[in-house]
Amino acid sequence: MSSSLLEQLIEAFRVLPGVGQKSAQRMAYHVLERERAGGQRLSEALAVAVEKIGHCVRCRDFSETEVCATCASAAREAHLLCIVESPADRLAIEQATGYRGLYYVLQGRLSPLDGVGPRELGLDRLAQRLAEGEVQELIIATNPTVEGEATAHYLAQLARQHGVRPSRLAHGVPLGGELEYVDRGTLSHAFGSRGEMPE
Amino acid sequence: MSSSLLEQLIEAFRVLPGVGQKSAQRMAYHVLERERAGGQRLSEALAVAVEKIGHCVRCRDFSETEVCATCASAAREAHLLCIVESPADRLAIEQATGYRGLYYVLQGRLSPLDGVGPRELGLDRLAQRLAEGEVQELIIATNPTVEGEATAHYLAQLARQHGVRPSRLAHGVPLGGELEYVDRGTLSHAFGSRGEMPE
Ligand SMILES: [Zn+2]
Numbered sequence: 001m002s003s004s005l006l007e008q009l010i011e012a013f014r015v016l017p018g019v020g021q022k023s024a025q026r027m028a029y030h031v032l033e034r035e036r037a038g039g040q041r042l043s044e045a046l047a048v049a050v051e052k053i054g055h056c057v058r059c060r061d062f063s064e065t066e067v068c069a070t071c072a073s074a075a076r077e078a079h080l081l082c083i084v085e086s087p088a089d090r091l092a093i094e095q096a097t098g099y100r101g102l103y104y105v106l107q108g109r110l111s112p113l114d115g116v117g118p119r120e121l122g123l124d125r126l127a128q129r130l131a132e133g134e135v136q137e138l139i140i141a142t143n144p145t146v147e148g149e150a151t152a153h154y155l156a157q158l159a160r161q162h163g164v165r166p167s168r169l170a171h172g173v174p175l176g177g178e179l180e181y182v183d184r185g186t187l188s189h190a191f192g193s194r195g196e197m198p199e
Numbered sequence: 200m201s202s203s204l205l206e207q208l209i210e211a212f213r214v215l216p217g218v219g220q221k222s223a224q225r226m227a228y229h230v231l232e233r234e235r236a237g238g239q240r241l242s243e244a245l246a247v248a249v250e251k252i253g254h255c256v257r258c259r260d261f262s263e264t265e266v267c268a269t270c271a272s273a274a275r276e277a278h279l280l281c282i283v284e285s286p287a288d289r290l291a292i293e294q295a296t297g298y299r300g301l302y303y304v305l306q307g308r309l310s311p312l313d314g315v316g317p318r319e320l321g322l323d324r325l326a327q328r329l330a331e332g333e334v335q336e337l338i339i340a341t342n343p344t345v346e347g348e349a350t351a352h353y354l355a356q357l358a359r360q361h362g363v364r365p366s367r368l369a370h371g372v373p374l375g376g377e378l379e380y381v382d383r384g385t386l387s388h389a390f391g392s393r394g395e396m397p398e
């Protein structure tokens with residue numbers, strides 16, 4: 001490689017998820033060979049986004065305004081609050097389901113060993129919100145990991161303390177999944193949680 | 200999605216090769232959640248690269264200086280000139296082989312139907328360079344496509360006109376490839392070009 005600016009660009013692309021040396025090279029060469037205008041646009045979009053996108057004060061999701069469009073919308077059902085670990089989880093639910101309630105983004109999960117407790121996740125603010133009385137159901141959509149489950153149990157208790165009904169996403173065999181390839185924990189849970197077949 | 204700056208960032212990522220809507224979302228969220236400093240660096244590296252990286256006047260490869268480091272190097276063997284279609288092809292050869300000669304990047308291939316002739320590929324300048332007498336072998340590494348092969352034939356003639364020996368990368372069964380999965384054209388060529396086994 002002859003150009004140190006080129007090397008810097010390749011190195012900079014490696015900050016992206018799943019992008020190793022080979023992909024970073026391909027990206028840099030592609031932009032320089034065929035997409036200089038697009039590269040310029042990406043540069044500007046990145047600079048603006050990194051500077052201007054903060055977090056909504058209501059739900060802690062990404063937002064360029066103090067309160068995000070979802071929280072500000074009168075069309076969303078304020079008695080449903082879905083709690084997720086990350087903005088990406090929120091996006092996945094918003095895109096996959098017809099959910100019309102509100103969200104709360106933890107920006108993490110309880111992890112005592114890493115010093116992440118209720119305070120670090122802003123759960124005092126969540127408790128305040130539950131105390132306001134508008135929320136009737138707290139849909140707990142933390143990840144089905146050890147820490148995610150521990151967080152879910154904590155949140156369920158918090159909800160009950162404020163007279164809010166906690167619910168949890170169903171676990172089981174994924175649609176289209178083959179039993180043979182489903183992990184044992186999931187399969188065992190799905191078997192134990194079997195329901196009557198509808199006619 | 201609540202943020203139009205976020206949407207713009209996701210859209211901007213799609214300029215990268217192999218990046219669809221899903222990957223672009225993951226990249227944007229990853230940068231905003233975990234890599235704001237890296238995103239800032241990528242923004243700057245892109246802006247500088249797009250503005251400052253041009254083409255070497257000798258070999259037409261990417262270069263931030265008038266003559267690239269490879270062309271300017273006294274350590275490279277000036278009697279060998281390897282001709283490729285794109286900067287990415289040059290990089291692949293440089294990284295995969297121990298080649299120590301010079302390069303010439305066509306930035307394309309002959310494609311009469313698209314109006315790409317010898318003039319558009321700067322072959323007059325290549326002819327001049329061959330006429331200078333320093334180059335003894337022209338290693339033609341255009342792609343083994345219809346247009347790449349036509350370009351290779353044209354370049355071989357050009358080389359011979361200037362008393363330069365043309366050579367072509369060997370075609371055949373890829374190392375580690377299984378005959379069963381090699382395409383028919385390659386297999387037929389490899390069979391016809393079989394050589395005696397060394398003892
Ligand atoms: Zn919000």
Ligand SMILES: [Zn+2]
Nearest residue numbers: 255258267270
């Ligand atoms: Zn050069």
